[in-house]
Amino acid sequence: MEVTLTINDRKVVAPEGSTILEAARAAGIRIPTLCHHPDLSNVGACRLCVVTVEKARSLQTACTTPVFEGMVVHTESEDARATRRFVLEMLLSDHPNDCMKCEVNGNCELQDLAYEYDVPFPETGGKRHEYDSDPDANPFVAVDRNKCVLCGRCIRACAEIQVRNVWSFASRGFQSKLVAGADQPMLSARCESCGLCIAYCPVGALYDRLSLKKARANKVRKVRTTCPYCGVGCNMDLNVSDGRIVRVTSTPEAPVNGMALCVKGRFGYDFVHHADRLKKPQVRRYLIEGGEKGRGEAWDEMVEVGWDAALDISARRLREIRDAHGPDSIGVLTSAKCLNEENYLMNKFARQVIGTNNIDHCARL
Amino acid sequence: MTNSMDDIARDAAAFFIIGSNTTEQHPVFGAMLRRAVSQRGAKLVVADPRTIDIAEFATLHLRHKPGTDILLINGLMRIILDKGWEDKAFIAERTEGFEELGTLLKQYPPDKVAAGTGVPAELLYETAELLATSRPAAVMWAMGITQHIVGVRNVMDLANLQMLLGNMGVAGGGVNPLRGQNNVQGACDLGGLPDVYPGYQKVTNEEARKKFESAWGAALPGNIGSTVTEMMPGCLEGKTKALYILGEDPVMSDPDSNHIAACLKACEFVLLQEIFPSETASYADVLLPGACFAEKTGTTTNTERRIQMVRKAVEPPGEAREDWRITAGLAGRILAGGKRSVAAGKHSNWDYTDTAGIMAEIADLTPSYAGVSHERLERGERLQWPVKDATHPGTPILHVGRFTRGKGKFVPVEHVPPAELPDDEYPFLLSTGRVLYHWHGGEMTRRARGLLEVYNQSLVEVNPDDAVKLGLNGNKRVRITSRRGRIEATAWVTDRVPPGMVFANFHFPGDQNANVLTIAALDPVSKIPEYKICAVKVEAV
Ligand code: SF4
Ligand code: FES
Numbered sequence: 001m002e003v004t005l006t007i008n009d010r011k012v013v014a015p016e017g018s019t020i021l022e023a024a025r026a027a028g029i030r031i032p033t034l035c036h037h038p039d040l041s042n043v044g045a046c047r048l049c050v051v052t053v054e055k056a057r058s059l060q061t062a063c064t065t066p067v068f069e070g071m072v073v074h075t076e077s078e079d080a081r082a083t084r085r086f087v088l089e090m091l092l093s094d095h096p097n098d099c100m101k102c103e104v105n106g107n108c109e110l111q112d113l114a115y116e117y118d119v120p121f122p123e124t125g126g127k128r129h130e131y132d133s134d135p136d137a138n139p140f141v142a143v144d145r146n147k148c149v150l151c152g153r154c155i156r157a158c159a160e161i162q163v164r165n166v167w168s169f170a171s172r173g174f175q176s177k178l179v180a181g182a183d184q185p186m187l188s189a190r191c192e193s194c195g196l197c198i199a200y201c202p203v204g205a206l207y208d209r210l211s212l213k214k215a216r217a218n219k220v221r222k223v224r225t226t227c228p229y230c231g232v233g234c235n236m237d238l239n240v241s242d243g244r245i246v247r248v249t250s251t252p253e254a255p256v257n258g259m260a261l262c263v264k265g266r267f268g269y270d271f272v273h274h275a276d277r278l279k280k281p282q283v284r285r286y287l288i289e290g291g292e293k294g295r296g297e298a299w300d301e302m303v304e305v306g307w308d309a310a311l312d313i314s315a316r317r318l319r320e321i322r323d324a325h326g327p328d329s330i331g332v333l334t335s336a337k338c339l340n341e342e343n344y345l346m347n348k349f350a351r352q353v354i355g356t357n358n359i360d361h362c363a364r365l
Numbered sequence: 366m367t368n369s370m371d372d373i374a375r376d377a378a379a380f381f382i383i384g385s386n387t388t389e390q391h392p393v394f395g396a397m398l399r400r401a402v403s404q405r406g407a408k409l410v411v412a413d414p415r416t417i418d419i420a421e422f423a424t425l426h427l428r429h430k431p432g433t434d435i436l437l438i439n440g441l442m443r444i445i446l447d448k449g450w451e452d453k454a455f456i457a458e459r460t461e462g463f464e465e466l467g468t469l470l471k472q473y474p475p476d477k478v479a480a481g482t483g484v485p486a487e488l489l490y491e492t493a494e495l496l497a498t499s500r501p502a503a504v505m506w507a508m509g510i511t512q513h514i515v516g517v518r519n520v521m522d523l524a525n526l527q528m529l530l531g532n533m534g535v536a537g538g539g540v541n542p543l544r545g546q547n548n549v550q551g552a553c554d555l556g557g558l559p560d561v562y563p564g565y566q567k568v569t570n571e572e573a574r575k576k577f578e579s580a581w582g583a584a585l586p587g588n589i590g591s592t593v594t595e596m597m598p599g600c601l602e603g604k605t606k607a608l609y610i611l612g613e614d615p616v617m618s619d620p621d622s623n624h625i626a627a628c629l630k631a632c633e634f635v636l637l638q639e640i641f642p643s644e645t646a647s648y649a650d651v652l653l654p655g656a657c658f659a660e661k662t663g664t665t666t667n668t669e670r671r672i673q674m675v676r677k678a679v680e681p682p683g684e685a686r687e688d689w690r691i692t693a694g695l696a697g698r699i700l701a702g703g704k705r706s707v708a709a710g711k712h713s714n715w716d717y718t719d720t721a722g723i724m725a726e727i728a729d730l731t732p733s734y735a736g737v738s739h740e741r742l743e744r745g746e747r748l749q750w751p752v753k754d755a756t757h758p759g760t761p762i763l764h765v766g767r768f769t770r771g772k773g774k775f776v777p778v779e780h781v782p783p784a785e786l787p788d789d790e791y792p793f794l795l796s797t798g799r800v801l802y803h804w805h806g807g808e809m810t811r812r813a814r815g816l817l818e819v820y821n822q823s824l825v826e827v828n829p830d831d832a833v834k835l836g837l838n839g840n841k842r843v844r845i846t847s848r849r850g851r852i853e854a855t856a857w858v859t860d861r862v863p864p865g866m867v868f869a870n871f872h873f874p875g876d877q878n879a880n881v882l883t884i885a886a887l888d889p890v891s892k893i894p895e896y897k898i899c900a901v902k903v904e905a906v
Contacts, residue, residue: 139814139815139818139819140815160400160404161396161400162396162399163396163399163400163403164396187819192388192392192801193802193815193819194392194396209815210814210815221678223659223676223677223678224674224676225658225659225674225675225676225678226547226658226665226667226673226674226675227547228547228657228658228659228675228809229547229804229809230390230391230392230545230546230547230804231391231543231544231545231546231547231548231549231550231667231668232370232391232392232393232394232543232667232668233547233665233666233667233668233669233671233673234393235673238659238678238679240678240679243679243680244679245659245678245679255671255673255747256370256371256393256667256669256671257393260393260396261393262392262393262801263392263801263802263815263816264392264801264802264804264810264813264816265393267813267815267816268804268809268810268813268815268816269659269813270812270813270814270815271641271657271808271809271810271812271813272657272659272660272679273682274641274812276641276642276812277640277641277654277682277683277685278639278640278641278642278652278653278654278655278683278685279654279682279683279684279685280654280683280684281651281652281653281654281684282651282652283650283651283652284650284651287650287651293633293634293650302652307684307686307694310651310653311691311694311695311698312698313651314636314651314653314695314698315695315698315699315701317607317634317636317650317651318607318609318634318636318695318699319699319702319703321606321607321633321634322607322699322703322704322705323703323704323705325606327586327705328586328590328591328604329604329605329606329607330605330606330607330608330609331591331593331596331599331605331607331608331609332608332609332610332611333593333596333608333609333610333611333613333615334552334557334611334613335548335552335557335611335612335613335688336545336546336547336548336549336551336552336557336613337546337547337548337612337658338548338552338611338612338655338688339548339551339661339663339664339665339675339688339689339720340548340551340554340555340663340664340665340666340672340724340727341663341664341689341720341723341724341727342611342663342688342689342692342720343548343551343552343554343555343556343557344555344556344563344723344726344727345689345692345693345696345717345723346556346557346611346692347555347556347557347562347563348556348581348696348712349609349692349695349696350590351556351562351577351581351583351585351586352581352582352583352585352696352707352713353696353699353700353705353707354699354705355583355584355585355586355705356586356590357559357560357568357586357588357589357590358559358590358591358596358605359556359557359558359559359590360557360558360559360590360591360592360593360596361549361552361553361557361558361593361613362546362549362593362613362615362618
């Protein structure tokens, strides 16, 4: 069933049961939001999405109010705009004036709204919270409650998508505060370290600890790729700055996982730049100087060589062994961590170049 | 997987998870299942000796004894038949061999199955009823089913169950092995197995062989090759003289590590292409630095047969190179001399300039990848194989309306006990696996700062009752010994494991690696080792 309503003097048709926000967005009409996220349930907490509905006694929150036949909505009424400005003033009056060094500067929903509604940072504030700026030594999530806007998106993401219920609000009113479990460290509150709360935080209250001070969120190049760990095959964006991966972010466009990733996918990338990475081909000395393996440590020591030398030596040894003992004396182990294209080449290598079907990988292990 | 993760999470009335620690090993899919259970009331049966994390969401949790999967599945099928709950229309139209199955199931009455599995008969009835009244149901498993000497039979029996219930070829149903490594599916698909060319075309099939011989311009062997579990011991027997290993770490991940190390030592020439000096690297004669996932472009195939792009984001360190370049360089050099000659063929060359070109060659030779190209993927098309041609949209669900082989065949399978069960000398049963914060041999995750911070040593799960008997108070160090080796680790005293069972992982090297203990007893068909069961002795240190 569909209903017809009027938004800003335009006729809009929307499915029955949709919210004003959904109807407006589908018609290309923008209504600002903060606590709303399309993946999550609506709680109507922030009141940024208020609109005027004719005949209603007060402003309505567009994210929670269902449409009805003949409804007349004004999204840019004087009242609505003033209320939004007031909400933003209140939020800023209890927000650190920290954009200069905030990780999410330029990538922050609060900043964008303040910009849009022309709300300056208040010269003199009212009562401000002064929380410890990094109270939980969690290795993945850096928490700064001073920046929290109490939208509850992290709480709902954890409860509704990850189904882990780590986060909640303790107390009410000005005392209201985001807590893990019974105000515990996250890891003691059964956190699985998936980082979804960070992905849904509209400001810099929850941020990737591994990425702190690496590069601002809006100053990176994002490369869409597939996770290197398990067979679920989550897609994600490698955030690159200065030739290094500084962060992994999720994207709603990922076919399998949407915004979700697990701890390995989101936080397990720094092996890429680890000092242990092999950087040069190495061969055992006996292969360069002639003679046999196992004649003593000096002969068996590993030495760095150029690519041509390493490949020539390897090709020579494999060819000698193949020609002397037959192709089946050689075994090829391909890799479940490498690309399809690379696995195909390993299969072609074993079968065409060596002439053996001795090829396998760790599928069984 | 015959089905896709999203149709399973969306459409299954019930999930049957057996031998998969889903929320720790396939975390994002695990969370999808939790969502389905808590938000739309899907039913969940978990069959696992351990109280794994997802058991918390289970409608029913069956803690059957390790190594009794067939007993359990046969027992459930027997009850379904006795009650007349089977899908008679599906069986009549789409399957064969049903009578034989019925005959075999006579030997699996509930009381016998209850005694053998340790699952109360009442719970068996409840489970059978749940599966009978919640259709479609999707069955999911992982290595807990396959890493047994009866791994292949276990899988066949789960297929029997799903055909009996008519849960095949429908959204929300199917038989769904969750693949471990990011590209284990692709490695299997593209010929990384001793018996098949890309696309599972058999090396013993004359026609397939001819096709590849002409494409590659070389005579190809018609015999099935050796598996890794055969190649390795072959080094000691003098059969394997050289190994070319790409990005694998057999010392960490193969059973009975001490034996594997001896094999590698005995091998005349070991060529290893790796990103780290792994445990296996100390046995290499040549060590070539490859590129990791972030340093190259190409594709991988996930557990639901979805082919996806991996894209280069950063340069490989130092002189490290993309692995496909290294293999191609090596191939060209070998072919330049020696006894084996290669004639001109459509795809005999190795002069690749990018992986898109390699994918074009794959598509030309592999029917299930025939319509796959980087170009389509870059355009945002979502492709799950089989993708039959350049306009085919791919196949999210297999066996709709018809099985690949025509009729689905019931294959009755009998219970066989594990190769090594606890006895007086080695009274505990050891099972192995992985944990949330680490990955396989740990080469990557032990080098990821945050992961190591949360989980920095191997923990062995020990039941509290056993801990008391062993005198594990205060100091929680344990020594675990099997017939093959010994490890020392810290115990995690927890009732995740039942009394008499311990669980260890293989993420940390040396004397913390559970694969020092495991047994290289193989499934006769798949050659998968029985990692999930061996007998050990546990002592407080
Ligand atoms: S993010 Fe986690 S669940 Fe997703 S593919 Fe990577 S390892 Fe698997
Ligand atoms: S977005 Fe509607 S109340 Fe917050």
